[in-house]
Amino acid sequence: MAAARHSTLDFLLGATVDCNAVLKALQPIFQEQGMTETVHNWEDHGYLATYIKKNGSFANLRIHPHGLVLVDLQSYNDHMKGREEVDQLLNEVEERMKELFHGNIKRVKRLPAILRGGVIDRYWPTADGRLVEYDIDEVVYDEDSPFQNIKILHSKQFGNILILSGDVNLAESDLAYTQAIMGSGKEDYAGKEVLILGGGDGGILYEIVKLKPKMVTMVEIDQMVIDGCKKYMRKTCGDVLDNLKGECYQVLIEDCIPVLKRYAKEGRMFDYVINDLTAVPISTSPEEDSTWEFLRLILDLSMKVLKQDGKYFTQGNCINLTDALTLYEEQLGRLYCPVEFSKETVCVPSYMELWVFYTIWKKPTDI
Amino acid sequence: MAAARHSTLDFLLGATVDCNAVLKALQPIFQEQGMTETVHNWEDHGYLATYIKKNGSFANLRIHPHGLVLVDLQSYNDHMKGREEVDQLLNEVEERMKELFHGNIKRVKRLPAILRGGVIDRYWPTADGRLVEYDIDEVVYDEDSPFQNIKILHSKQFGNILILSGDVNLAESDLAYTQAIMGSGKEDYAGKEVLILGGGDGGILYEIVKLKPKMVTMVEIDQMVIDGCKKYMRKTCGDVLDNLKGECYQVLIEDCIPVLKRYAKEGRMFDYVINDLTAVPISTSPEEDSTWEFLRLILDLSMKVLKQDGKYFTQGNCINLTDALTLYEEQLGRLYCPVEFSKETVCVPSYMELWVFYTIWKKPTDI
Numbered sequence: 001m002a003a004a005r006h007s008t009l010d011f012l013l014g015a016t017v018d019c020n021a022v023l024k025a026l027q028p029i030f031q032e033q034g035m036t037e038t039v040h041n042w043e044d045h046g047y048l049a050t051y052i053k054k055n056g057s058f059a060n061l062r063i064h065p066h067g068l069v070l071v072d073l074q075s076y077n078d079h080m081k082g083r084e085e086v087d088q089l090l091n092e093v094e095e096r097m098k099e100l101f102h103g104n105i106k107r108v109k110r111l112p113a114i115l116r117g118g119v120i121d122r123y124w125p126t127a128d129g130r131l132v133e134y135d136i137d138e139v140v141y142d143e144d145s146p147f148q149n150i151k152i153l154h155s156k157q158f159g160n161i162l163i164l165s166g167d168v169n170l171a172e173s174d175l176a177y178t179q180a181i182m183g184s185g186k187e188d189y190a191g192k193e194v195l196i197l198g199g200g201d202g203g204i205l206y207e208i209v210k211l212k213p214k215m216v217t218m219v220e221i222d223q224m225v226i227d228g229c230k231k232y233m234r235k236t237c238g239d240v241l242d243n244l245k246g247e248c249y250q251v252l253i254e255d256c257i258p259v260l261k262r263y264a265k266e267g268r269m270f271d272y273v274i275n276d277l278t279a280v281p282i283s284t285s286p287e288e289d290s291t292w293e294f295l296r297l298i299l300d301l302s303m304k305v306l307k308q309d310g311k312y313f314t315q316g317n318c319i320n321l322t323d324a325l326t327l328y329e330e331q332l333g334r335l336y337c338p339v340e341f342s343k344e345t346v347c348v349p350s351y352m353e354l355w356v357f358y359t360i361w362k363k364p365t366d367i
Numbered sequence: 368m369a370a371a372r373h374s375t376l377d378f379l380l381g382a383t384v385d386c387n388a389v390l391k392a393l394q395p396i397f398q399e400q401g402m403t404e405t406v407h408n409w410e411d412h413g414y415l416a417t418y419i420k421k422n423g424s425f426a427n428l429r430i431h432p433h434g435l436v437l438v439d440l441q442s443y444n445d446h447m448k449g450r451e452e453v454d455q456l457l458n459e460v461e462e463r464m465k466e467l468f469h470g471n472i473k474r475v476k477r478l479p480a481i482l483r484g485g486v487i488d489r490y491w492p493t494a495d496g497r498l499v500e501y502d503i504d505e506v507v508y509d510e511d512s513p514f515q516n517i518k519i520l521h522s523k524q525f526g527n528i529l530i531l532s533g534d535v536n537l538a539e540s541d542l543a544y545t546q547a548i549m550g551s552g553k554e555d556y557a558g559k560e561v562l563i564l565g566g567g568d569g570g571i572l573y574e575i576v577k578l579k580p581k582m583v584t585m586v587e588i589d590q591m592v593i594d595g596c597k598k599y600m601r602k603t604c605g606d607v608l609d610n611l612k613g614e615c616y617q618v619l620i621e622d623c624i625p626v627l628k629r630y631a632k633e634g635r636m637f638d639y640v641i642n643d644l645t646a647v648p649i650s651t652s653p654e655e656d657s658t659w660e661f662l663r664l665i666l667d668l669s670m671k672v673l674k675q676d677g678k679y680f681t682q683g684n685c686i687n688l689t690d691a692l693t694l695y696e697e698q699l700g701r702l703y704c705p706v707e708f709s710k711e712t713v714c715v716p717s718y719m720e721l722w723v724f725y726t727i728w729k730k731p732t733d734i
Contacts, residue, residue, distance in 0.1 A: 004429075004431070004435065004437060006375075006437075006439075008373075008481075008483070010483050010484050012484045036407075038405055038407075038417070040403075040405075040419050040425075042421075042423055044423075045422070045423030045443075046423070048417075048419065048425055050405070050415075050417055052407050052415065054409075055412070056409055056411075056412030056413070056431075058407075058415055058427075058429070060425075060427065060441075062371075062425070062441060064371070064423075064443060064484075068371065068443070068483075068484040070371060070373075070441070070483055070484065072373075072439070072441075074427075074429060074437070074439075076412075076431060076435075107484075107488065109483075109488065109490070111481070111490055111492070111498055112492050112496050112497060112498040114375075114478070114498065116375070116377050116435075116437055116476075117377050117378075117379045117431075117435040117437065117474075121474065121476065122497075123476070123478055125478070125479050128502065129479050130479060130489075130499075130500040130501070130502060131478055131479040131481065131498065131499070131500040132497075132498070132499045132500060132719065133497040133498040133499060134497070135495065135497060135687055135720075156686075156687050157685075157686050157687050157720060157721045158721075173714075173721070176714070318524075319524050320502055320523050320524050347540075347543070347714055347716040349714040349721060352499065352719045353502075353524060354524045354525075354540070354716060
């Protein structure tokens, strides 16, 4: 894959270092490569040496006097030979450093090279902001809908992954997500009325339809998500999205807010409401200012169409965003009717972080 | 945490660019920061501008003529203000680029900053060589035993993680691993004779002892792994490692090869052999040259102490290392006795990659 490869090699030393001695020891390695040196020497902050090669590659050698030596190497190439040259150079730097410090180095760290600017983007940070690289090898679908950017990328291990506006939504490996948001196998959907908010990947719909419900209504705002998923996420949705109407289900391509309002007005009630909207839901009618108020609006409307003994399922957030989880739970105390809730932490394979799912129900009234 | 923060910001453009125009547009942003510029201009490979700040920070602006602009910013600081300054600078670069190209940019990518040279190392690449950042916030244990480096690091979401010579072995969140290597709940261990090879974290021992086996013998070479885990991995091992001998178990601190040979000679037989050795097993008696021959030796010896209707469980590898998995399966065809096997792919939370587990049994003889 043609991309810039950014390689790093870091040395954490036990004590302060003689910056000039490190520079003198390492500079021949770069010079032997025919690289041109430029050195900057701070009064109190050590050295930065930049090495430039004729082929467009360059290296930085940053020597911090308190005992940290960082090497960066950036090259643009898509052939193995270039990679081997980089590895060879970094190996030589590592050997020289070990000789210089007689192995007295606290840590040597060489990260997997970062691929920058390639056609395929392998880096999709977690919800808690960590850097993770996926084994993406193909861009299967990449379109902008009126609502969001929709990507479906192929991962060798997870199958196709749906990514909405940069957020990893669901991979074909992620039945664990669908099971969790359906109540982890503890519910009996047979003969029940079910409402799905969002869920455009079709995973929930596909799994519930197997369980012989009376009727499932799914309300998805974005036709293009459905179009992409029915073609490329078939391990998730099977054939359920091939038609927007089946024996026991219908898919409405609409914003869920007006639909919820209509159902509430009509007095239509459901045994289960499953909120599978994106983390920050999109809507054509954002009457409320903040995300939290909007989330509460959806919750309130959902409670209005939920039977007294019904259940509301939703995904929460990654387990590390404790503040966001707490805020969400606070919203639950501010609905028009009193509710109770439980939560469960689930490992969704493609997420690379643990995820919290909620079950919410109306507080039983006193008899 | 005091560490160097390495920030990146990449622009993938749709077409070739005027390198000089990009440089002229962006250089005021760096100069306003009081950064000193050095520019290198290749004949065919575009520009590299290096910007140096008095406080020891520096930036690289690499402009590739075919339409790739890469910004790197390295600074050493542990205060929020420094981070905000970096974000501010990158925001300005992003705005200027969008103005310059009128939003005609294929991709803008800003990765989470990489922390380099800090006391806590958050980067533990997967077995298939991908870069992943863990939410490590504490070094709980870090010692060199005669056999390996043993680290136990605390992850906010996974609990304590055992890392042996740089390989993530098991986290307190990883009951899924222990269940998989015990046969995924399909085995009846009651009254059975079990042999565990390795398993120093105590997870398998702890889970099997609950199931009332006749006797479990665990053979772990490294006392220090046991010492670390019994103190810091208690969600995994409970109290089972507090004593090396219990009502229905014993732990031998020995190399498993001579133990297996002894048992084979004595004719001692087991219902279950569970191989939980590290991916590249360590031994004090490496009679065999290659890793594969060594793995085969362990397999052969294990088959010698396995009852005719017994089962051998082991972890294989990450699902993406297909060549290694194939080679492993080839070894199974070269044992002293014919065997059959099945495999299962499991999501182990802290691994960030899917893992393959094997069940191996002696081929039933014709009656």
